[in-house]
Amino acid sequence: MDLAAGLASILGPKGWVPGADARPWSRDWLDRHGEAPLGVARPGTTDEVSRVMAACHAAGVGVVPQGGNTGLCSAAVAGRPGAVILSLSRMAGIAAPDLASGSVTVEAGVILANLHAALEGTEMVFPLHLGAEGSAQIGGLIGTNAGGSHAFRHGMMSDLVLGLEVVLPDGRVWNGMRAVQKDNAGYALRKLFCGAEGTLGVVTRAVLRLAPRPRAKATALLALPDMGAAVAFGSRLRADLGDVLTGMEFFSDLGLDLALRHVPGLAWPLGSRAGAYLLVEVASTSPLVPLDEMLSGTLEWGMAEGLVTDGALAANEAQRAAFWRLREEQPEGQRLEGVQLKHDISVPPGRIAEFVERGAGLCQRLLPGVRINPFGHLGDGNIHYNLSPPAGQADFAGLGPEIGLELARLADRMGGSFAAEHGLGRAKIALADALRRPVERGLMASLKRALDPAGGMNPGVILREDRQE
């Protein structure tokens, strides 16, 4: 029996999509990558995942785990024709949360927004938020160690995973479904699988850590002269309001322009435009905390210092949502403008403005007039440093790889990362080859060989397939 027939027999008609019908799963979200797979396996249980993995392992065929397929680095589609895509979307169970312990057990295919909804009405939340939460699945979020806008306060996915169940490349199942923060009984396997992008095994279940639900929030939208002012003001916000600060998001005037021009239903609530904008949110479990007063106090200081030139506090939920939309539609505004280059950079938060300025210098040197749209997360130094071509030009004149490499080198020299929260996938392999020092590359290759000696797990992601280390 050939592999496709074997998988069809393991999974039944609901669980096996032959290659000819696999188009909906075979291309990445930006439609830039994805070879035609042998088919799509859609198991309904961990046992089925295990049998699929064992069959592919025996046949020597690569397996590509796929969650909501919202990734930006092509880690969830096939790099070569003939691989099996393993979609976890049918495994979408959410157990009753353990509110007294602050944890919940979920299957890998749970969509993030559905987990948020399942916790509504309880005193706990799952504190991870990002733009793609309506589609992104827990397994993919774990695989990419997703971050988002609350990461500086509540952590990235790796900080929120208490326990994991992982099916290994040969089909064996690692049951690490403990439900405690403190577990030092050996190597940190749960941390290693977070961010491994499905190259060491496939996550099937997880125990996630919850946080107390805020009962009050205050949200401000601010205009500031430039990113230097934003960094200085952010530093003060953290010092004054650190316990309750849950969001510090920045965007640029160019980004605002693109969003207002292309995305329907957006409106600018401030009376003026400026060099940089900040969305600040504070939240508390206790209604006794005077959030408005605290936020206003720091705002007044910022205005007196000339760091903030204009601002508004959200008066109600609708206005709060409208403020957040201005930030969250930044990628969409730029996407609708046309061709773009995306860079997912992090630097030490105090050096964000320096990166933005030095980055602009090198981009303008390489491609004069290129339009730079940096936005992101002030609290953790994560800059989505995205580019549109110079006005009137259709593309980047083939300079994309060189610009990406130079920006990555700059981030690296500044103590940062060229792959902050989106992962490496296949899309950033060339950057990794250029930037990883030999010792680091060797360590990662050793880990891959140790846990996936046959090389069948998501081949070509994180490490180049053909590379002998």
Place this chain on the structure above:
Amino acid sequence: MDLAAGLASILGPKGWVPGADARPWSRDWLDRHGEAPLGVARPGTTDEVSRVMAACHAAGVGVVPQGGNTGLCSAAVAGRPGAVILSLSRMAGIAAPDLASGSVTVEAGVILANLHAALEGTEMVFPLHLGAEGSAQIGGLIGTNAGGSHAFRHGMMSDLVLGLEVVLPDGRVWNGMRAVQKDNAGYALRKLFCGAEGTLGVVTRAVLRLAPRPRAKATALLALPDMGAAVAFGSRLRADLGDVLTGMEFFSDLGLDLALRHVPGLAWPLGSRAGAYLLVEVASTSPLVPLDEMLSGTLEWGMAEGLVTDGALAANEAQRAAFWRLREEQPEGQRLEGVQLKHDISVPPGRIAEFVERGAGLCQRLLPGVRINPFGHLGDGNIHYNLSPPAGQADFAGLGPEIGLELARLADRMGGSFAAEHGLGRAKIALADALRRPVERGLMASLKRALDPAGGMNPGVILREDRQE
């Protein structure tokens, strides 16, 4: 040239302590373990560490990294005669903190309390606190992934490490000294080395994450009927005060009794005794947060519900320190009582009372009259479930291993860990052998083989030396 002469020549007279003079480094803190080493290497630079490692690797001699030697699991002393102890205590530099980014770069030999002191007068703190902070060193805290009393709020060491420099078993140096939270450029090496107890390499430097300094605190000492009430009250504290809650420490009446009896200078500030006690601390960066009012409100609820029977708010810093001492002297009170059995358990926080009760049942069944002194961290479910012999008995009648195994099995069945924050070291290898499922043991053995193929790094810690997986 033999190895000792070679190391003496690399390190000079200040850096090499021959075996005959090595006694101060050769036994663990509880003086239970430690074979005579070949000598103690005390390098002053990463380059010297690298040369020591390369020399030991070439000679096939095991290396045991040692920090402050405050560990409780014998990971920092030699399991066999003739190993080289590698003490990092001379590498104790602290760079000027990057306050705008919230990070600081330190060498591995920095004592935790010295780091706290170095940040005094700034707006940031390093938010890790534990009893041994006057001796424990950063490298050891990273190696054991230390937790402590603030971990539920600010994370364990692994959550606080942004970047690492590690000398590998063969002397190569991995420079992972990035200074950002968001770094997904490949496998989570920094997380893997945290908690590896020096078995994969030796940490020489780190970039640590800081937190905003609290400007106000409120501390309460409470008496409660039993641990069930403590868990229920803790759940409410988290829901009401989650943003500002920084400590939730519990101890027992037996523990209080031992501490008051043996430790000079302790006094009991409440008018009554009870079944369980809680030390609750809230802290805020903002003086506008009404901490006393918030804490009192939840206390009043607890008293009305019968969950809290007595309590006091610290009126000043001296009283706050006195409250904390009552909790922190729990281990010392029991140590001075005589022989003891220590267990470092974690369970899901909502199940702490259940563990304490079921644990008591199995301990009393095995050794009637045994005195049980559970204390620890309510927020993360970490129970130091320590035992003294029955009154009038000198020891545990040889039942220590059986009691330890049964408690570990109970924690495991409840979704917890038998090695919560102290690590495994050599002391818990038998427990690990009994409790680890074969897949997990195989994964850990694969990692060890991949990163330390010659097996010279801290042999016999985490994994048994002679075990072929």
